[in-house]
Amino acid sequence: MKIAPSILSADFAALGDAVALVEAAGADQIHIDVMDGHFVPNLTIGPPVVEAIKKRTRLPLDVHLMIEEPERWVETYARAGADLITVHAEACVHLQRVLAQIREAGAQPGVALNPATPPGVLEYVLDDLDLVLTMSVNPGFGGQLFLPTTYPKVRQLRELLAGRGIEVSVDGGVKISNAGDLAEAGAQVLVAGSAIFEAADPAQALRALRGASEVPN
Numbered sequence: 001m002k003i004a005p006s007i008l009s010a011d012f013a014a015l016g017d018a019v020a021l022v023e024a025a026g027a028d029q030i031h032i033d034v035m036d037g038h039f040v041p042n043l044t045i046g047p048p049v050v051e052a053i054k055k056r057t058r059l060p061l062d063v064h065l066m067i068e069e070p071e072r073w074v075e076t077y078a079r080a081g082a083d084l085i086t087v088h089a090e091a092c093v094h095l096q097r098v099l100a101q102i103r104e105a106g107a108q109p110g111v112a113l114n115p116a117t118p119p120g121v122l123e124y125v126l127d128d129l130d131l132v133l134t135m136s137v138n139p140g141f142g143g144q145l146f147l148p149t150t151y152p153k154v155r156q157l158r159e160l161l162a163g164r165g166i167e168v169s170v171d172g173g174v175k176i177s178n179a180g181d182l183a184e185a186g187a188q189v190l191v192a193g194s195a196i197f198e199a200a201d202p203a204q205a206l207r208a209l210r211g212a213s214e215v216p217n
Helices: 012-024 047-054 074-080 095-104 150-160 176-185 202-212
Strands: 002-005 030-035 061-066 084-088 108-113 131-135 167-171 189-192
Touching: 002 202, 012 030, 012 047, 012 202, 030 047, 047 061, 047 074, 061 074, 061 108, 074 084, 074 095, 084 095, 084 131, 095 108, 131 150, 150 167, 150 176, 176 202, 189 202
Parallel strands: 002 189, 030 061, 061 084, 084 108, 108 131, 131 167, 167 189
Antiparallel strands: 002 030
16 A cells, blocks of 8 residues: 655645655655646646755655646646646546647656546546545545545556556545555545644554555465
């Protein structure tokens, strides 16, 4: 299981320190939520912050574009240092074209699915994907409650993606209490924000989350 701390819940006045802390604690990648106030009802950060974080960590940056017309920004975020760029299926009129654009820009392409979006929308872009991000809350804000409909959706995705080497990531309300069930359902990456950065000891919280996600053989 990969653990991807989401900086949406970190102290924005000390992002460099927050990233360094979770990197030292064994995080596998850093999840960066970009919101435009249109696709989701919130505003967060832009390319300069991604570029600044890139200078402070050796971990891959998974930049999650929760924005309208993401194709306008793919090259910009790739240049800023995004290793993975995830766009929403719901925001892309020409999804395959955007995924090809991401790969051509030098990043790994991913697709995020809102809770009400079925896995079947990916059927004709499977050859263009490296990651599927399953939203387990409605996107826009951190700290929301996990939606239990995520478990069967993750199982459906694992069936759809069988043998393709495409990772399934889960984002939203991920905590120690559901990490094991998500792993059993087939999740391979857990994105966690408040469960890590709002803990008294974020490093210990990250390690505990990883431990809870370990499924016995």
